Amino acid sequence: MSAVLETRALSKSYGRFVANSDINLTIATGARHALIGPNGAGKTTLVNLLTGVARPTSGEVLLDGKTITQLSQHERVKRGMTRTFQINTLFPRLTVLQSIMLALCEREGLAARLFAKVPRSGPLFDEALRLLESLRLLPFADTVTREMPYGRQRLLEIGLGLASRPRVLLLDEPAAGIPAGESQEVFEVIAGLSRDVTVVFIEHDMHLVFRFAERITVLVAGSVLIEGTPAEIADDARVREVYLGEAVND
Ligand SMILES: Nc1ncnc2c1ncn2[C@@H]1O[C@H](COP(=O)(O)OP(=O)(O)O)[C@@H](O)[C@H]1O
Ligand SMILES: [Mg+2]
Secondary structure, three states, X not given: OOEEEEEEEEEEEEOOEEEEXXXXXXXXXXXXXXXXXXXXXXXXXXXXXXXXXXXXXXXXEEEOXXXXXXXXXXXHHHHXXXXXXXXXXXXXXXXXXXXXXXXXXXXXXXXXXXXXOOOOOOHHHHHHHHHHHHOOOHHHOOOEHHHOOHHHHHHHHHHHHHOOOOOEEEEEOOOOOOOHHHHHHHHHHHHHOOOOOEEEEEOOOHHHHHHHOOEEEEEEOOEEEEEEOHHHHHHOHHHHHHHHOOHHHO
8 A cells, every 4th residue: 555645643732732642644545534533533633734734743744755744735735735725715706617717827827817707718728627527517617606505615615626636635524514415415526536636534424434435544532543444443342432322333
């Protein structure tokens, strides 16, 4: 197995409070890897440490075997790791296609022509259409973002993340705040992404986790309790005890 993303003895404290403790994570290239655990377990903190939003108190983050612990968020994006934008960073008045074109222009270092007409030809336009197709958003290319259901807005956020051509995509609760029927589709799209993109996601809905994850890491009180396949996690007595209860076999 080749690991695209690893952490070594990664820890993060806020004052005396330990949010992440001695986390050794290995994310296989191409994996769909879930981080689960009770509220406050440290999942978002871990994603923040991976993406450079927060700096660890100690330990290392490695991308392709090289340490990136000291790199800024922006530098990590350039190395191929990105996370989804939050919903409020969408441009509510722009169309889906305009938004994606902006993100592609930004990646290429081209001046963002916010108020100019989006070009309807050329390699970036073709790339935008391919991206929209993979997100099932092609029929909504000319729809104004704020007029779409939340589930499709979430897909657009994922699209904005994908516009940087990441090899690793981190999603913090991509289904949060959207109706159940729509969250299913969000995960189907994620599952259908190219295997060139490794996906690490935090998700509370165990049905989605067990359906879409190939590996699961369970965090409890800042530490890794267990890491394994969905079957291994579902069978683990400690997981049932501390977190899942009877939800695993619902
Ligand atoms: N910037 C911060 N300052 C102080 N405490 C924080 C900060 N960020 C997170 N925490 C604490 O760390 C713990 C883990 O939070 P978080 O990583 O958001 O958990 P999860 O995403 O698993 O619900 C929580 O108790 C939270 O209050
Ligand atoms: Mg969280």
